[in-house]
Amino acid sequence: MSTQAVIVMAGAVALMVSTVFLVRRGLLSLRYGLGWLTVSVLGFVGTPLLSVAASQVRHLGFTPTGFSLGVLIAFLGLICLQLSISLSGLHRAIQDISEHAALVEQRLRELETPRVESASSTDDLRRQA
Numbered sequence: 001m002s003t004q005a006v007i008v009m010a011g012a013v014a015l016m017v018s019t020v021f022l023v024r025r026g027l028l029s030l031r032y033g034l035g036w037l038t039v040s041v042l043g044f045v046g047t048p049l050l051s052v053a054a055s056q057v058r059h060l061g062f063t064p065t066g067f068s069l070g071v072l073i074a075f076l077g078l079i080c081l082q083l084s085i086s087l088s089g090l091h092r093a094i095q096d097i098s099e100h101a102a103l104v105e106q107r108l109r110e111l112e113t114p115r116v117e118s119a120s121s122t123d124d125l126r127r128q129a
Contacts, residue, residue, distance in 0.1 A: 015039065
């Protein structure tokens with residue numbers, strides 16, 4: 001096994017340990033923690049497979065390191081895309097909640113306004129009597 005593969009596998013183990021630590025401390029949600037644990041397992045298991053594939057790509061004009069970096073960049077791009085989709089969903093949910101809260105506040109003001117006016121007119125009638 002190459003030094004590069006050992007370094008990547010050590011990085012995958014470090015990612016796994018740090019993810020467990022962050023989830024246990026409550027700094028990372030379980031949903032994203034499971035995602036990052038999956039990434040670390042894929043990195044640990046996939047590294048030897050990537051090493052075998054990288055040694056076979058010379059006939060395509062790639063160096064093994066270039067091929068490995070290309071796969072890594074594509075993988076990170078997919079992770080960024082997934083996180084962007086999650087963030088977009090959260091943004092949409094926050095916008096819906098904000099709009100709902102604004103409508104509830106407006107409705108509450110409409111319901112409270114006539115009571116204030118009718119209470120003041122009732123007080124005026126009592127004073128006149």
